[in-house]
Amino acid sequence: MQRSPAATSRTVKLAAIGTAGGIFSGLLGVGGGSVIVPLLIIWLGYGAREATGTSMMAIVVIAAVAVTLQAFYGNVDPPNAALVGVPAIAGAFAGTALQQHIPERLIAVLFAVLLVLVAIELIVP
Amino acid sequence: MSEIAAALLGFAGGMVGGLLGVGGGILFVPALVIFMDESQVSAEATSLLAIVPVAIVAVWRQLGYGNVRVRDGLVIGALSPVGVAIGVVTSNEISQRALELIFAGLALVIATQLLLRALRPADRPSD
Numbered sequence: 001m002q003r004s005p006a007a008t009s010r011t012v013k014l015a016a017i018g019t020a021g022g023i024f025s026g027l028l029g030v031g032g033g034s035v036i037v038p039l040l041i042i043w044l045g046y047g048a049r050e051a052t053g054t055s056m057m058a059i060v061v062i063a064a065v066a067v068t069l070q071a072f073y074g075n076v077d078p079p080n081a082a083l084v085g086v087p088a089i090a091g092a093f094a095g096t097a098l099q100q101h102i103p104e105r106l107i108a109v110l111f112a113v114l115l116v117l118v119a120i121e122l123i124v125p
Numbered sequence: 126m127s128e129i130a131a132a133l134l135g136f137a138g139g140m141v142g143g144l145l146g147v148g149g150g151i152l153f154v155p156a157l158v159i160f161m162d163e164s165q166v167s168a169e170a171t172s173l174l175a176i177v178p179v180a181i182v183a184v185w186r187q188l189g190y191g192n193v194r195v196r197d198g199l200v201i202g203a204l205s206p207v208g209v210a211i212g213v214v215t216s217n218e219i220s221q222r223a224l225e226l227i228f229a230g231l232a233l234v235i236a237t238q239l240l241l242r243a244l245r246p247a248d249r250p251s252d
Binding site: 011014015017018019020021022023024025027032033034035036037038039040041042044046049050051052053054055056057058059060061062063064065066067069070071073075076077078080081082083084085086087088089090091092093094095096097098099100105107108109110111112113114115116117118119120121122123125 | 128131132134135136137138141142144146147148151155156157161163166167169170172175176178179183186187188190193194195198199200202203205207209210211212222229232233237238239240242243
């Protein structure tokens with residue numbers, strides 16, 4: 001087995017995924033998850049549930065760094081963030097609970113739909 | 126009224142986020158632009174602040190379900206600031222429109238790959 005090259009390749013892929021997620025987040029303000037989840041599935045063979053859980057772990061770090069940078073530019077509106085963020089916490093409970101009851105393939109298909117919506121949002125001026 | 130609409134979109138964003146492992150910005154940003162009159166740039170920044178608690182809650186729940194590879198997530202997260210810096214610098218150098226179109230194309234390619242994987246027979250080992 002080519003254990004060492006495989007391990008190296010895996011770390012390189014994780015690094016590439018992290019960088020790509022960060023670029024996406026820094027450029028477009030959409031969390032890096034839309035990049036991280038599919039790349040974990042396609043490159044590293046993750047199951048869809050594991051990919052989403054692991055992506056969220058990375059997003060905690062990514063969003064914290066990105067919002068700190070944005071705060072220096074005075075672009076962050078905390079009251080508005082609370083207005084959408086507090087209900088979103090309840091949504092996150094519901095979403096993660098729901099996810100445990102649907103097949104992994106459906107999660108992947110829903111994710112593909114999300115990506116198409118992201119593409120449309122980017123293309124439409 | 127617009128506050129209620131923004132809050133509802135916030136809930137939906139958190140739900141999509143928890144379900145699909147994304148922060149929810151895809152709904153937070155339009156909610157802030159349309160209902161709270163934020164500029165696109167400000168909405169994206171504000172959205173990032175809303176994403177932090179969503180991601181923390183989702184990780185906490187997913188840890189309980191056994192769906193988090195902590196080390197991999199931390200490696201990705203730790204290296205992402207490099208990407209964020211590249212992204213912030215790049216966004217000041219290249220036209221935003223070009224970036225949007227490049228990422229849109231990328232999103233469609235990835236969506237196609239995900240669908241192809243999801244639709245292929247289950248009993249076949251990965252190639």
